[in-house]
Amino acid sequence: QVQLVESGGGLVQAGGSLRLSCAASANIFSISAMGWYRQAPGKQRELVAQITTTGRTNYADFVKGRFTISRDNAKNTVYLQMKSLKPEDTAVYYCNANKGPFYSDNYWGQGTQVTVSS
Numbered sequence: 001q002v003q004l005v006e007s008g009g010g011l012v013q014a015g016g017s018l019r020l021s022c023a024a025s026a027n028i029f030s031i032s033a034m035g036w037y038r039q040a041p042g043k044q045r046e047l048v049a050q051i052t053t054t055g056r057t058n059y060a061d062f063v064k065g066r067f068t069i070s071r072d073n074a075k076n077t078v079y080l081q082m083k084s085l086k087p088e089d090t091a092v093y094y095c096n097a098n099k100g101p102f103y104s105d106n107y108w109g110q111g112t113q114v115t116v117s118s
Helices: none
Strands: 004-007 010-013 018-024 033-039 046-051 057-059 067-072 077-082 091-098 106-108 112-117
Touching (some): 004 091, 018 091, 046 067, 046 077, 046 091, 057 067
Parallel strands (some): 010 112
Antiparallel strands (some): 004 018, 018 077, 033 046, 046 057, 067 077, 091 112
């Protein structure tokens, strides 16, 4: 059974920081690229950042220089450090594990709300 459990969301003022965590089942973490997506009200879910099993990272342009994704393989956990937050970063953030090219190779957490006040 695959489980992804996010934590760390909350309310923060613009310019502030938050760190999201996602604890994954060991059976999926070690073989998956891990990512963070977000979905704001009325918008489609979009990729924020991704990190491969070898540590290669990929960021959406709108978070480059502000967000950092990392993974702790010993703890089966992926993190998203968010700095210089903006009101437009307000969204539900979802953890994703991707172990292959098919739709069924994707696993999702339940999401954690991030709200940035102006």
